[in-house]
Structure formats: C-alpha cells, structure tokens
Ligand code: C2E
C-alpha cells in the first residue's frame with residue numbers, strides 16, 4: 048500500500064503540470080514577443096529604425112527568465128525523481144531479501160512462487176517447491192557462536208545458489224530454513240529427485256571456517272503442483288505448496304533427518320493426528336486423564352507377589368484407553384514428560400501406600416527426565432510429599448539413556464541410590480550398553496526384554512541369550528527380572544535357569560488402582576494407611592525418610 052502511494056507521488060512529480068504550464072506559456076510568449084521585439088531591436092542597432100517598446104522588451108526578458116526557471120526546475124525534478132527511484136529500489140530490495148544471504152525472504156518467496164507457477168501453467172510446466180531445513184543447527188550456534196552460525200548460513204546459501212539451475216528461485220525463509228522453487232516437466236519427477244539427492248553431498252559437505260569445522264546435514268521436503276502421473280498440473284497456490292513441502296520436511300525429520308520426502312496426502316493426516324495428540328496430552332495433563340496401571344512382579348521360585356510395575360495409561364475422551372508407546376514419545380518431544388511422570392508417580396505413591404509395606408513399586412523414567420540435573424531432587428521431594436519410603440521404589444531406565452552423557456547418568460544413579468532408591472536397567476539386550484558400562488554403572492537389577500523371553504516358547508524351550516544374560520547378572524551380582532512371561536512353559540523354563548523375578552500376562556494384564564486394591568484385599572495384603580497423606584512435618588518424621596533428607600528436598 049505504502050509503495051503504491053509513493054509510486055503515485057512520483058508519477059505526479061513527473062507530470063508537474065504547473066511547471067509544465069509555466070514553461071509552455073513562457074515559450075509561447077517568447078515566440079510571440081521575440082517575433083516583434085527582436086527585428087525592431089536589430090533595426091535600431093543598425094540605425095534604421097526606432098527601438099522596441101520598453102514594455103515588450105521587459106516582457107521578453109521576463110520570458111527568458113521564466114524559461115530558465117522552468118528548465119532548472121525540470122532538471123531538479125528529474126534529479127529528485129532519479130534519487131527517489133534509487134532509494135525506493137534499495138528499500139524494496141531490503142524488504143524482499145534476506146540481508147545475511149541476499150536470498151529472497153519468506154514474504155517475497157510466496158509472491159515469486161505464485162508468479163513462477165502462473166508462468167509455468169501457461170507453458171504447461173510444473174513447479175517443485177523444495178523446503179530445506181538444516182539439522183541440529185542450534186548446536187552449531189551453541190558450540191561455535193552466532194557469528195560462525197551466520198557464516199555457515201551464508202556458505203550454505205552460496206553453495207545452493209551455485210548448484211541450482213538458472214531458473215530456480217532461492218529463498219531463506221528464516222533461521223536455518225531455506226527453500227527453492229524450480230520448474231520441471233510434469234511427469235519427470237526423477238529429475239527433481241536427482242537434483243535434490245545431489246545437494247546432500249555438495250551443499251552438506253564439511254564447512255571449514257578458519258579452523259572451525261562444521262558438518263551439517265539437511266532434512267528436505269518437496270511438494271509439487273504436477274502429480275507425476277499425468278501432464279496436467281493441479282491448481283495449487285504458493286501457500287499450499289509451501290505448507291505441503293513443510294509437512295514433507297517434517298516427515299524427513301521424523302524419519303531420522305538427513306533425508307528427503309515428497310509430500311503425500313497421508314502425511315497431512317498424520318500431522319493432524321499428531322497435533323490432536325499434542326493438544327489432547329496437554330489438556331489431559333490439566334484434567335488428570337493420565338492414570339497409573341500396575342503389572343504384578345512375582346518371585347518365580349516361590350510364586351509370591353513382590354511388587355508392581357507402574358505403567359502409564361491415558362483415558363482420552365476421544366481415543367479411549369491409550370498405551371504409553373503412543374503418547375510417551377510425543378510427551379517427550381513437546382517437553383511435558385517431566386510433568387506427566389510426576390503426576391503419575393504422585394498417584395502411584397498414594398496408591399502404593401495402601402499396599403503391604405513389603406511390596407515394591409517400579410516406575411519407568413524417560414531418558415529426557417534423566418537429562419534434568421534436578422531430577423533426583425524432584426523425585427525426593429515427591430517421595431517426601433507423599434510420605435513414600437524410598438526403599439520401596441525402583442526406577443527403571445532403558446539402555447537408550449546410556450547414549451546420553453554417561454557421567455551425568457552415573458551421578459544421577461548414584462544420587463538416587465544414596466537416597467535409598469533402587470535403579471534397574473530395563474529392556475536389557477535391545478539397546479547398546481557395553482559390558483564396560485554395565486560393570487561400572489551401579490545398577491541394582493537387570494530386566495531381560497520380553498523379545499528374548501518369548502524365545503523360550505520354542506520346542507526346546509531354550510534361549511542362549513536368556514542364558515547368557517542370567518549368567519552375566521550372576522557374574523556382576525545383579526539380580527535379574529524376566530519380563531513377558533506369557534505361559535507356563537516359559538515360566539518353567541525360567542525357573543530352571545536360576546533365581547529370578549518375573550512378570551507378564553501369565554500373571555494377569557496390567558490393572559488399574561481399584562483392581563489392584565481388590566486383588567490385594569483378597570490376598571490380605573492391604574494396610575490401613577489412608578489413601579492421601581499430605582506432607583506435614585509430623586508425617587515426614589514418621590515416614591521412611593529422615594528429617595535432613597526432607598529438608599533438603601523441600602529446597603526444590
Ligand atoms: P516396559 O517398561 O518394558 O513395560 C513392559 C511392557 O510390556 C508393558 O507395555 C506391558 O504391558 C507389556 N507386557 C507385560 N507383560 C507382557 C507379556 O506377557 N507379553 C507382552 N507382549 N507384553 C507384555 P506398555 O504398558 O504398553 O508399556 C510400554 C512401554 O512404555 C514400557 O515398557 C515403558 O518403556 C514405557 N512406559 C510405560 N509407562 C511409562 C511411564 O510412566 N514413563 C515412561 N517414561 N515410560 C513408560
């Protein structure tokens with residue numbers, strides 16, 4: 048709008064009617080007066096006649112002055128217009144381009160895409176909109192500083208510019224996100240495949256900035272208005288194309304980064320479902336939709352119940368009862384896993400206070416929570432608040448935690464054990480923990496993953512892996528739990544292999560708090576503890592945690 052107004056003003060300046068009128072009138076008057084004044088003046092100079100009328104001479108001189116004035120005004124105006132045109136050009140360029148890389152910015156990219164799309168529609172060509180997002184670029188900034196980050200972005204844009212065909216339009220959409228749009232023959236999508244595939248080696252190659260070595264990878268999403276099966280192009284506007292490319296890029300990120308995907312309509316449904324999940328999880332946290340279920344843990348030799356593993360369930364009003372494998376990864380990604388876990392533990396501590404004091408409670412902890420340096424203090428505070436004795440609690444962590452900062456994990460485990468909480472390694476055998484880690488990390492227990500236990504269902508009821516893990520546990524003096532015991536055959540096989548604890552569907556499916564309470568009531572294993580015990584100083588004193596520990600925890 049502003050640009051339109053200023054162009055209009057410039058146009059008016061160019062057609063400055065007043066100046067033009069004065070100049071034209073001056074010229075006409077000059078022609079008219081000089082026609083009579085000049086011959087008279089010449090005759091008078093030659094001495095053959097009277098001098099010209101003084102008024103006419105004055106009028107002529109005034110005319111000359113007006114013509115000079117008009118001409119100067121005209122020069123000034125054209126200079127001014129020229130300057131303003133230049134300034135406007137600079138302002139337009141600044142508004143349309145990214146100052147760091149000189150590429151188009153997001154706003155002008157939409158317009159440029161629209162223009163290219165219209166031109167291509169006329170020519171019967173399709174366009175591909177390619178969205179490029181650098182992977183883990185935040186780390187580049189964090190590790191090397193923002194000035195190196197900026198230079199990396201400039202280098203990437205330069206490499207892209209050199210690699211792309213002449214008719215491609217390149218933009219930096221913001222942060223570490225680039226995009227280009229390029230025409231192609233509608234049913235030759237493989238050409239775009241080749242072009243994009245080549246970018247991973249060329250654009251993503253190592254960048255050396257005076258000793259700072261930066262390796263970047265990219266996740267790429269592509270959308271097109273040609274479907275690749277026919278010569279026809281769909282009518283997709285620039286905004287839709289950008290949105291589709293964005294969804295495909297997100298898919299590339301989700302599938303492990305450093306790859307590309309073409310947009311497919313199913314991706315949009317997936318994304319919508321995921322957004323609904325995200326919203327549902329946030330709302331569910333506020334309305335208390337997440338509840339603990341419990342799976343029995345048994346001493347295999349005696350058949351006695353020794354405790355329960357708490358397993359999260361989501362009572363979603365839209366989706367019904369949802370399993371943790373669906374919502375835990377999303378809760379981790381959107382940063383609410385800590386809150387979710389604390390809510391569940393709080394409920395579980397209250398439930399478990401009603402159980403026989405001999406029964407233990409195991410809870411699963413996400414690797415994301417272990418990255419929180421305050422995790423053990425938060426846990427301690429929760430134990431104090433619900434007056435739950437730490438020695439009844441077992442934390443289960445998976446092997447994937449051991450990829451993280453191993454020293455941090457070590458100090459976390461030590462700190463938990465110092466409070467009296469036990470720590471076990473869950474799903475053992477499915478990850479990559481080294482024997483060295485196993486020897487040096489102070490775990491209290493190994494849990495053999497159910498995928499190995501199920502091998503015991505084979506005709507000879509043997510599994511070399513299960514055998515090996517039990518021997519390893521014996522060697523390291525770590526007790527072992529077998530999970531996924533589904534039938535008697537597996538149970539008998541395990542019993543013959545050593546002193547184990549076990550759990551699985553053979554003993555029943557995970558149950559909610561009231562079902563567990565009923566089970567324990569029948570077995571005479573309920574205590575008289577009230578369900579909710581608010582943290583008061585007197586209950587802290589009477590609980591299993593010492594006063595010093597309670598004071599420490601209350602600082603957080
Ligand atoms: P996990 O800790 O290894 O839990 C055992 C899983 O195996 C549970 O699945 C359980 O229902 C299932 N299971 C138990 N017995 C059998 C059996 O005999 N056969 C078979 N095929 N499966 C059996 P669930 O409840 O779906 O939990 C899946 C995973 O989700 C858990 O694996 C755990 O890693 C994670 N999880 C559960 N609750 C939480 C939580 O509160 N926080 C975190 N971070 N993760 C959780």
Ligand code: MG
Pocket residue numbers: 356411443473
């Ligand atoms: Mg577990």
Ligand code: MG
Pocket residue numbers: 473474494496497530
């Ligand atoms: Mg497990």
